[in-house]
Each structure stands twice: as C-alpha cells, then as structure tokens.
Amino acid sequence: MTESLQAAPGPYFGDFGGTFVPEALMAALDELSDAYDKARIDPEFTRELDRLARDYTGRPSIVTEVPRFAAHAGGARVILKREDLNHTGSHKINNVLGQALLTKRIGKTRVIAETGAGQHGVASATAAALMGLECTVYMGEEDTRRQALNVARMRLLGAEVIPVTTGSRTLKDAINEAYRDWVANVETTNYLFGTAAGPHPFPAMVRDFQRVIGVEARAQLLELGGLPDAVVACVGGGSNAIGVFDAFLDDASVRLIGCEAAGHGVETGEHAATLTAGRPGVLHGSRSYILQDQDGQTIESTSISAGLDYPGVGPEHAFLHSIGRAEYRPITDAQAMDAFRLLCRTEGILPAIESAHALAGALDLGRELGPDATILVNLSGRGDKDVETAARWFDLLEEDA
Amino acid sequence: MSLVTARLDEAAAAGRAALIGYLPVGYPDVETSARAMVAMVEEGCDLIEVGMPYSDPVLDGPTIQQAAEAALRGGVRVSDVFTAVRAVADAGAPAVVMSYYNPMLQYGLERFAADLAAAGGAGVILPDLTPEVAGDWLAAAKAHGLDSIFLTALSSTPERLHITAAASSGFVYAASIMGTTGGTPVSDAAERLVADTRAAGAARVCVGLGITTGEQARKVGAYADGVIVGSAFVRQLLDHEGEAGIEALRAKTRELASGVRSAR
Numbered sequence: 110m111t112e113s114l115q116a117a118p119g120p121y122f123g124d125f126g127g128t129f130v131p132e133a134l135m136a137a138l139d140e141l142s143d144a145y146d147k148a149r150i151d152p153e154f155t156r157e158l159d160r161l162a163r164d165y166t167g168r169p170s171i172v173t174e175v176p177r178f179a180a181h182a183g184g185a186r187v188i189l190k191r192e193d194l195n196h197t198g199s200h201k202i203n204n205v206l207g208q209a210l211l212t213k214r215i216g217k218t219r220v221i222a223e224t225g226a227g228q229h230g231v232a233s234a235t236a237a238a239l240m241g242l243e244c245t246v247y248m249g250e251e252d253t254r255r256q257a258l259n260v261a262r263m264r265l266l267g268a269e270v271i272p273v274t275t276g277s278r279t280l281k282d283a284i285n286e287a288y289r290d291w292v293a294n295v296e297t298t299n300y301l302f303g304t305a306a307g308p309h310p311f312p313a314m315v316r317d318f319q320r321v322i323g324v325e326a327r328a329q330l331l332e333l334g335g336l337p338d339a340v341v342a343c344v345g346g347g348s349n350a351i352g353v354f355d356a357f358l359d360d361a362s363v364r365l366i367g368c369e370a371a372g373h374g375v376e377t378g379e380h381a382a383t384l385t386a387g388r389p390g391v392l393h394g395s396r397s398y399i400l401q402d403q404d405g406q407t408i409e410s411t412s413i414s415a416g417l418d419y420p421g422v423g424p425e426h427a428f429l430h431s432i433g434r435a436e437y438r439p440i441t442d443a444q445a446m447d448a449f450r451l452l453c454r455t456e457g458i459l460p461a462i463e464s465a466h467a468l469a470g471a472l473d474l475g476r477e478l479g480p481d482a483t484i485l486v487n488l489s490g491r492g493d494k495d496v497e498t499a500a501r502w503f504d505l506l507e508e509d510a
Numbered sequence: 511m512s513l514v515t516a517r518l519d520e521a522a523a524a525g526r527a528a529l530i531g532y533l534p535v536g537y538p539d540v541e542t543s544a545r546a547m548v549a550m551v552e553e554g555c556d557l558i559e560v561g562m563p564y565s566d567p568v569l570d571g572p573t574i575q576q577a578a579e580a581a582l583r584g585g586v587r588v589s590d591v592f593t594a595v596r597a598v599a600d601a602g603a604p605a606v607v608m609s610y611y612n613p614m615l616q617y618g619l620e621r622f623a624a625d626l627a628a629a630g631g632a633g634v635i636l637p638d639l640t641p642e643v644a645g646d647w648l649a650a651a652k653a654h655g656l657d658s659i660f661l662t663a664l665s666s667t668p669e670r671l672h673i674t675a676a677a678s679s680g681f682v683y684a685a686s687i688m689g690t691t692g693g694t695p696v697s698d699a700a701e702r703l704v705a706d707t708r709a710a711g712a713a714r715v716c717v718g719l720g721i722t723t724g725e726q727a728r729k730v731g732a733y734a735d736g737v738i739v740g741s742a743f744v745r746q747l748l749d750h751e752g753e754a755g756i757e758a759l760r761a762k763t764r765e766l767a768s769g770v771r772s773a774r
C-alpha cells in the first residue's frame with residue numbers, strides 16, 4: 110500500500126511550504142505551532158470545536174443534488190456540498206472558529222485578519238464577537254468597494270475594518286498590512302489567517318479545520334450510492350478546495366479538480382490562475398506557485414471574484430499539482446458568471462461568485478465525463494454579498510436606481 | 511577578514527560605532543540613487559545598504575514603501591543593484607545588499623552571489639529569511655566570500671539568538687523595535703537585545719529600525735557596533751527633488767555621522 114496523502118503535517122509538502130518569515134514572527138509561529146499540536150489531540154479542544162460546529166455553524170452541512178443544473182453538464186449527476194448554508198455564509202467559519210479557540214488557549218486578546226471577498230473578515234469578526242476578542246480586519250481598498258456590504262457587516266459585528274491603500278489594494282496587500290500589524294503587536298495579537306497558505310503551521314492547520322467538509326461529504330455520498338468520479342472546488346488560496354479534497358486523497362478513482370480564476374482569460378495576462386500560469390517562488394511565508402515577473406516581483410492578479418483574486422496559492426495544492434494527484438483548471442469571469450446565473454435560474458440557489466468558478470468547472474467536466482458520472486461540487490459560499498456585482502454584470506439595475 | 515568586519519573594527523578602533531546608511535536602488539532613478547549612496551559615503555557613512563525594491567515588503571513602513579513602489583514603477587531590475595554596489599565600492603565603502611528573498615531566489619542564488627561578488631559587494635542582509643531555511647543561500651555566499659547578515663528581534667528566544675548569531679557573518683542586525691522601518695523611535699529594549707545577541711555569540715551587533723536623528727544615533731552608538739539608518743535618508747529624497755534631494759541627504763548624513771562620533 111502506498112503512503113496516505115491525507116492530513117499531511119507540514120511544514121513541507123514535497124518541495125513546497127516551509128516557514129519564510131522575518132525573525133520577529135518566528136517566536137509567535139513556534140508558539141502557535143506548539144499550541145496547535147497540543148490542541149489537535151486534546152479531547153477538550155476537539156469537543157469544543159465539534160460543539161461549535163454543530164450548535165453555532167450548523168454542521169453537518171447538507172448535500173443537494175441539482176438535476177436541472179446538471180442537465181447542462183452533459184447529464185452527469187451533480188451534487189453540491191452546501192457550505193453556503195453555514196452561519197456567516199461560507200466555509201470560512203470552519204477555520205476561524207478553530208483559530209479563535211486557539212487564540213484563547215494561548216492567552217491572546219486580539220485577533221487580526223486579512224480579507225478579500227470579506228467572507229473571512231466577516232467570519233473572523235463573528236468569532237471575535239462570540240469569544241470576546243478584539244478584532245481588526247485588513248481589506249484592500251479596491252475590495253472594500255467591491256464588497257461594501259461585507260464591510261458594513263464586519264463593523265456591525267464590532268470589528269475595525271482598515272482599507273489598505275498600498276500596492277494593488279487587494280488581498281495580497283491586505284496580507285502585507287496584516288503581517289506588519291502582527292510584527293508590531295505580536296504579544297497581544299494572533300493572526301487568523303484565512304486560507305491554507307502562508308507559513309507553517311497555517312497550511313496544515315487551516316486544512317485540518319476545513320477537512321470536515323470532505324469528511325462529511327464523503328460519508329454523505331457513500332450513503333447516496335458511492336464515491337463521486339470527481340470533486341470540484343474553486344481555488345483562491347485553497348482552503349475550501351483542500352478541505353473538500355483531503356478525505357478523498359487516498360481514493361485513487363476520485364479525480365480532484367481545482368478551478369482557478371482566469372479573469373479576462375489566461376492569455377490576456379489578466380487573471381489569478383496561479384498554478385496554470387505561475388512559477389515556484391516564496392511569497393507570504395511559504396514556497397509555492399506565484400504569479401511573478403522575471404525578477405520575482407509579484408504580478409497583480411485579476412478576477413471578478415475578490416475571494417479568488419490572489420497571485421499565490423497554498424503549498425499543498427502546489428504539491429498535489431506537482432505529483433498529478435489534483436488538476437487545476439482556469440475558469441474565466443464570463444464562464445463563472447454564466448454558471449452563476451444558471452444555478453440561480455435552474456435551482457433557486459444563489460452561489461458566491463468564487464463558488465461559481467467551481468460550478469463552471471463542473472459544467473465542463475460533466476460534458477467530458479458524460480451521464481454516468483457523479484460530480485461533487487463544493488459550494489463554498491452564498492452570493493448575497495455578490496448581488497451588486499452580478500446585477501452590474503448582467504445589467505439588471507435601473508439606470509438611476 | 512571580510513570587508514564588513516574590517517570596516518566595523520576600524521570604526522571601533524577610532525572609538526565609535528559605524529554609521530550604516532540604507533537607500534533603495536532606483537529611486538528616483540538608478541543613476542541618481544547610486545550617486546546618492548556615494549554622497550552618503552563622502553559625508554561619513556561607513557557602510558552602505560543597497561536596497562532592492564520588492565512588491566511585497568512586509569518589514570517596511572510607508573516611507574520606504576513609497577520610494578520602493580516608485581522605483582518599481584520606474585522599472586528597476588535586480589541587476590541594477592550591482593550597478594549601485596559597484597559605485598559604492600569604488601567610493602571606498604563596503605556595500606551590502608538588503609533584499610527580500612524572492613527576487614534573489616528568482617535571479618538564481620548562485621548567480622546573485624557571483625554577480626554581487628564581481629561588483630565588489632561585501633554581503634547581503636536578509637530581512638525575511640531565517641538561518642533554518644537559508645541553506646542554499648549560505649552555500650552560495652560562502653563560495654563567493656560574501657557575508658550573510660541575519661536579524662534578531664525583541665521577540666527572539668535565547669535559542670533563536672544562538673542560531674542567528676552562529677549563522678551570521680559580518681554582523682548581526684538587531685531590530686530595535688517590534689515593527690517596520692521608519693516606525694516608532696528606537697526603544698531602550700534595544701540595548702538589552704544587543705547585550706543578549708552578544709551573549710549568544712555574536713562578535714559584532716548593529717542596531718536598526720527607528721533611528722532618525724543624530725541624538726538617537728549618539729545614544730545607540732554608545733552600545734552598538736553600528737547604527738543603521740534607512741527611512742530618515744529616504745525621506746530626504748522623497749521631500750526634495752533632484753540635486754536638492756542629494757544636498758538634503760548630505761546634511762542628514764552629517765547629522766547622523768556626528769551623532770555616532772559623539773557617542774563614547
């Protein structure tokens with residue numbers, strides 16, 4: 110039997126991962142790593158996390174078969190894992206509750222977070238309110254405009270939202286600003302990182318907090334008749350994708366497909382398809398794929414979806430890509446928005462634009478695999494936050510409304 | 511003995527700390543930035559830190575970010591670093607490059623070390639790399655006789671101070687505050703960090719972050735082997751255009767140089 114790929118501990122995933130950070134953060138990362146290693150196997154911690162998942166998030170999330178949507182996917186069977194139904198509207202809450210509990214364990218009183226779509230920021234503000242922590246969220250100025258509703262939500266929840274005006278004014282710059290805050294306030298502050306990227310222990314820890322998605326879905330699909338032929342998820346930093354993939358990693362018959370944001374098209378250079386068009390390098394604390402120029406300067410990414418608009422990707426995805434265990438495909442803005450509208454109209458489900466990239470991937474894959482195939486799609490979030498963007502895309506607003 | 515340690519020891523023999531000045535290459539353009547570095551040598555900087563601008567500078571505050579972003583918009587390349595290094599070396603001061611890791615990695619670590627040595631450079635300061643993950647760089651640096659300068663922080667554990675002191679050559683860079691360049695003024699805790707870093711085995715310890723005035727340089731120069739100044743110099747170039755910038759830089763250098771000369 111070959112070695113299991115599941116729940117890999119880090120810090121390295123093949124050639125990828127590691128801890129590439131300023132010395133000032135090393136003590137905090139070592140502390141976090143130690144605390145997590147203890148918490149992970151402490152029944153009190155896991156019991157509390159399970160309780161919150163059940164009584165607060167609303168887990169397990171259901172699965173929904175979507176036949177009217179699937180009719181457009183070559184007639185394949187399409188089943189959605191409904192992370193959109195979680196409290197706060199996306200998978201991000203799974204990770205944040207774990208990290209916030211850990212913050213309490215290490216005795217820190219303040220949390221900071223970066224956010225792109227605002228979902229991780231909303232989840233962080235929510236967990237901070239629940240657990241009595243102070244919360245500051247960094248968000249690129251461009252994203253505060255794209256996701257104004259989520260900015261208001263975070264403020265209602267008592268968080269301070271700081272628009273970031275440096276660099277490209279999107280997620281990567283929000284991460285830089287959060288790092289600067291962390292260096293300056295590390296004694297009181299823990300960084301709730303929003304995706305399965307960054308320095309160790311974040312990629313493995315965030316994956317562990319998200320792996321419940323795949324564990325539940327695998328059991329739910331077995332009950333519905335068997336393992337799927339493919340599991341499809343969108344990939345920004347990669348947390349919802351690795352969360353749904355992990356439980357299937359050792360099921361050789363199950364194809365794992367990550368959908369990256371291709372923006373205006375990979376060939377235009379205006380995209381966020383890191384594994385498709387990037388090269389290995391070091392950004393934000395770990396070695397992975399990056400969109401970068403010849404000199405290693407990060408290239409600004411482009412996507413209609415703020416949550417996928419990131420020029421990096423988590424190191425475990427770089428590893429799964431390198432060994433061919435997972436495939437990564439680019440999905441353009443237009444493909445994602447078509448799939449977005451299709452799910453709304455055929456099933457009455459309004460997906461997040463991020464998740465619509467996975468839906469578009471499933472439409473293509475269904476046509477490739479045909480009517481005998483079963484495809485599991487991780488519906489990572491709901492689209493309430495995206496109504497304005499979608500209305501503009503489809504020209505649904507009254508002229509002077 | 512390396513160019514860096516020789517120069518630090520010369521300053522020590524003269525009964526003072528060395529003054530180490532930072533500027534990013536490419537602001538306002540490559541040629542002017544190199545000339546500005548030479549002007550700093552002429553006015554009393556003992557060593558120059560040649561900064562490579564980077565798109566994601568997590569340890570830099572607004573002042574250096576602003577100059578670096580402008581340099582990147584102006585099209586600065588990694589190879590421009592070697593132009594500035596050559597100018598500084600010709601002016602008679604050791605030049606060390608301050609670069610985030612990814613630009614060096616993408617240039618090729620071996621090629622970077624070879625080109626830096628060929629330009630007369632003395633070493634590299636590595637703000638976002640710790641010794642544990644620096645193996646490939648350390649091998650290349652050693653092969654080309656370059657110093658590798660790592661940082662210690664107020665948050666460093668005793669064990670980490672030992673690791674950092676053992677891996678560093680030239681000097682150890684003690685970051686005086688928990689924060690970014692140009693941030694809050696240098697703290698008193700810096701003196702303890704210098705003592706702890708020495709106790710962990712570092713022969714020479716220089717202090718940087720938050721030093722902007724001659725008075726602060728005097729205070730830090732009383733206990734450190736070198737005083738590192740960045741944002742205060744960059745500020746002069748941001749606030750004054752063209753030759754006026756270089757003149758302002760000369761005046762600021764004189765202020766800091768007299769600070770380290772009145773320390774002990």
Ligand SMILES: Cc1ncc(COP(=O)(O)O)c(C=O)c1O
Pocket residue numbers: 199200225226227228229303304305343344345346347348349350415416417461463464489490491
């Ligand atoms: C609904 C939703 N899906 C996906 C993502 C992308 O993140 P990740 O790749 O970490 O799952 C985001 C990020 O904001 C999101 O809000």
